Amino acid sequence: MTTGTTKKAVVSSVRSGVCHRWSKSLIPTTREAPNDAETPSHILLHRAGYIRQVGAGIYDYLPLAHRVLNKVGDIVREEMDAAGATELLMPALEPFELFEGTKRHEDYGANLFRLEDRKGRLNALAPTHEEVITHLMMGSVSSYKQLPLNLYQVQTKFRDEARPRAGLLRCREFIMKDAYSFHMHVEGPGGLNEAYDAMYRAYTNIFTRCGLDFTAVEAESGPIGGSASHEFMVNCASGEDTILKCPVSGYAANVEKCETGERPKGTLQEPPTGEWTEVHTPNLPGITEVGKAMGVKPERMLKTIVFSVDEGEGKSFKWIIATVRGDHDVNEGKVKTLAGVKKIAMADEKAARAAGFAIGYVSPKCVNAVPGTLLLIDADASHGGFWATGADKADYHAKHFNWRRDVGAALDDSGRVKVGDVRNALEGDPSPRAAGSKLVTGRGIEVGHIFKLGTKYSDAMGFAILDATQQKKSVIMGCYGIGVSRTMAASVEQNNDANGICWPAPIAPYHVLITLMKPEDPKQQEIAGKISCELVGKGIDVLIDDRDERAGVKFKDADLIGLPIRLTLGDKALEQGGVEYKTRRDTGKGEVVPIADVTAKCLAAING
């Protein structure tokens, strides 16, 4: 997304750089990656000596990684501060009583790390800090005059992920920046929307400054509704998340949220293609296998999913069945919207069976067979022609399903059957924002997520204060997260080549690597000292490779660790009164630059 990002110099002489020696650091590069590393960032961060695995989803951050994390953290802090937020630090250890109001330990379930202390009291390792900060605020803020406030921290988070994977991209312990804002109202000065917009801009600045190619996408709406949540996705083919974009309007959303333009609906009046014919299809795990067994392509099958409706909704139906084409996926959010209900859940298998649904073999006919059922038909599934479907009894599917013949009069009752959009958006779907434009898909790594919480937590925990009119009001909240360690990994996913990492200058652990061909040579030592002194004075961070290694080893390692600029001090260039200058992305051998010009050239390249 493009916004008015201010171009910032990466370094300046206001703050000195640092100069470290390779021999005094711990940079254990390896020729080979561990066999269980498959993702580029995992392989390269390991091989280049940035990380080591301790356990599943648990990593050491070695000195180089620590410096990158600090650089990302510095950028985050600058932009958060500039956006009016203030840093604090909360504990990672959290007494379980804090969850009493929000019941989030139930939502998190096994993902929450639990531990008992010596007194037998239950504690959690915090997965995020809504409860902790709300608790803090309840004890510290008693007047509307103290709001708005936006507080943040950069801290280690813990989530017992069912499946940690891909190195730093999905960990059980990771570094996160989390911010929480507090307001008396949503609109206008000091309101939630203002803070949210400021965070949107700050995040855009942060990821731009980190040198990432990213997309801000609309994500699932919060309790307030509207476009209440955005995810910041690093564009990357290996990303876990699917995003969709409209090339004309710029609309972008994740697959859970993405709307589509109007798709053509069928009339539900077409004649049958043949007799209802049942086929024995036992023990087949998915629609693909069922299709194979029946000799039917998934796009000619109907997939019917059963949802239960919360009793509190007060609706005439307690079940919703949603029918989509076999090659499509039901979207729960769209089901809710089309049905006009706020809360649904995938049907409990036992309860659904008891009601008469043959789970795994459900057909749209259940709208008639099971009382209190609303049928939602996706537009793409509402056409005529041949359909195969579940046969409403265990181990059987059926061919030649026909809407009019097999569902009948219910189709004409809009209280029992609705046709609309209930599936996930796909590549090629019509854009919801620009007529004639089609959605394109991409993959992304979620590095940031901003969210309008509303009063979800303040209500649950009883955080309400008097406003100017002496009305007691629940405090309105927003929360804003950035995966700092994930951002580091995502950057490597985007910035590497066959030889190693290619850091963007703003988050590189050092800007310049000085490679001494003969580290014991006093002349090379002297020149390295002089150049590094000058560079440091300009705010540039320098690493000197002073190891007694062969040239080939040093060059290979230099490419691997990926610093933006390499200066080589060797006889060849020194005889010409210069040093060899090469940027990481430059594939050639570099150029000889007079010693007097080196600092200016580095500075220009780094800030360029």
Next chain:
RNA sequence: CGGGGUGUAGCGCAGCUUGGUUAGCGCGCUUGACUGGGGGUCAAGAGGUCGGGGGUUCGAAUCCCCCCACCCCGACCA
């Protein structure tokens, strides 16, 4: 949680099918020599509870049982 896979030296692997000297190889590491601008050569070394426990057997890295760890796919994921 379901499916698949892997555990042998710091890293990458062979050996296991068909049990049998002292468990091998490459990289890395140590020492020495030669070398010296893209992971150099030669020589001599160090380094192992064969993931753990139990069992079968005269004898187990190898066969059997249980457990653990890690990876991949899926489910899940404020």
